[in-house]
Amino acid sequence: MSVLGDAAGVLFDLDDTLLDYTAARDAGFLAWLAERDPARPKEHLAEWQALEDTHFRRYSAGELTFGEQRRARLRAFWPHLGTVEDVELDEVYETYVGHMEAAWRPVPHARDVVLAIADRVPVGVLTNGHAAMQTRKLRLLGLDGLPLFASSELVAPKPDARAFEAACTGLGVATARTVMVGDDLLNDVEGALRAGLSAVWFDRGRGGTASCPTVIDLRQLLDGWEAGSSRTGR
Ligand SMILES: [Mg+2]
Numbered sequence: 001m002s003v004l005g006d007a008a009g010v011l012f013d014l015d016d017t018l019l020d021y022t023a024a025r026d027a028g029f030l031a032w033l034a035e036r037d038p039a040r041p042k043e044h045l046a047e048w049q050a051l052e053d054t055h056f057r058r059y060s061a062g063e064l065t066f067g068e069q070r071r072a073r074l075r076a077f078w079p080h081l082g083t084v085e086d087v088e089l090d091e092v093y094e095t096y097v098g099h100m101e102a103a104w105r106p107v108p109h110a111r112d113v114v115l116a117i118a119d120r121v122p123v124g125v126l127t128n129g130h131a132a133m134q135t136r137k138l139r140l141l142g143l144d145g146l147p148l149f150a151s152s153e154l155v156a157p158k159p160d161a162r163a164f165e166a167a168c169t170g171l172g173v174a175t176a177r178t179v180m181v182g183d184d185l186l187n188d189v190e191g192a193l194r195a196g197l198s199a200v201w202f203d204r205g206r207g208g209t210a211s212c213p214t215v216i217d218l219r220q221l222l223d224g225w226e227a228g229s230s231r232t233g234r
Pocket residue numbers: 013014015016017182183184
């Protein structure tokens with residue numbers, strides 16, 4: 001029996017599930033820091049990582065907007081930016097995005113596995129991210145034909161049940177027959193389970209345990225998965 005069970009639809013998280021976000025974030029940050037603040041040692045990457053975790057969680061919890069969590073990180077990392085106008089901070093952030101984008105790489109086997117599943121059942125991407133940027137990521141992955149459900153265009157981000165319900169409605173599959181695949185235990189796994197979906201945790205080796213099937217390589221999603229027939233040729 002496959003970890004996908006009798007799924008009639010599958011949703012994938014994007015960052016650190018299909019695209020190797022953390023590696024790109026770290027490489028992009030270091031290039032950006034060297035350009036913007038060369039006196040600051042690269043060990044400050046850990047501080048930036050922690051600020052991202054803190055403020056993105058606040059966004060996921062509905063405390064901050066997407067733009068506010070970005071600006072909060074910048075102002076915490078560079079206190080002298082505390083009084084700078086939002087529009088100027090957003091321009092600073094865009095220079096960081098440029099460095100990150102240059103480092104975007106797929107998670108191994110992402111495209112092949114997703115397309116193999118999409119050959120049988122509806123597949124979409126449900127992501128806490130900005131639609132414009134996430135669309136560019138899907139294009140890089142060669143997956144830009146997939147339905148994208150980005151939190152910037154939903155009433156709430158994951159782990160809110162409404163995010164999962166909107167994505168399932170968009171796929172045309174009942175929540176009870178949909179499997180969410182993602183790396184984040186709170187946003188992807190717990191959120192999906194609470195919303196009535198099944199979940200598969202993609203364990204990227206950063207600790208934790210899940211109360212659902214777990215894979216460490218995306219190809220494991222296809223192991224033993226014979227449910228449903230190919231949609232090709234219908
Ligand atoms: Mg993720």
